[in-house]
Amino acid sequence: MTISIQSIAVFANFKPIHAVRWIFVAAALAAIAAPKTVDAAPAARMVRGGAYDGTWNVVFATQAGNCSSTNSVPFTVTGTRVSSAGGGKVTGGIGRSGAVSVQISVGASKASGSGRLAGNAGVGRWSGIISGDRCSGTWQATRS
Known part of the structure; x- marks a missing residue:
């Protein structure tokens, strides 16, 4: 892996406020996607009966x-x-x-x-x- 002047320039111009924005965007996307996967597991357990029912x-x-x-x-x-x-x-x-x-x-x-x-x-x-x-x-x- 080589580090070029261009990649250093990208990080040199990257301000902390941009990092906070990216973290916020990532958290928002995770919050939107997570309930579907988290709620699906208990719902599946409730629908699926026990092996001996x-x-x-x-x-x-x-x-x-x-x-x-x-x-x-x-x-x-x-x-x-x-x-x-x-x-x-x-x-x-x-x-x-x-x-x-x-x-x-x-x-x-x-x-x-x-x-x-x-x-x-x-x-x-x-x-x-x-x-x-x-x-x-x-x-x-x-x-x-």
Whole structure:
């Protein structure tokens, strides 16, 4: 790279006020362009649902305790949240990898479970106190 007399002359005539103007112009252009790219990302996240969104039919099988052998309950997954699609209070969450954790309460009965969803199916374990009896077992889920 060579420095010529012409390039030195350009910088010699460049006054600080010109620099401020160029900085202002660059900032104004950036401010005009930036909202479109900044606002697009959250909008895309809001439109795009989670990989596990939908209604899941969960079948609980009792392996220990004096509880009914099987129960079926629908859950709703929206983004990273798990909630009830039927009766009872269901709270929980799901991660990007499909790891899921929920707490369920119906009247005096309470249970918690964890496992993993993958594609349109899932499996896991649960435990709780159902109608006064301590019980535990497995669960299987399918997306409807």
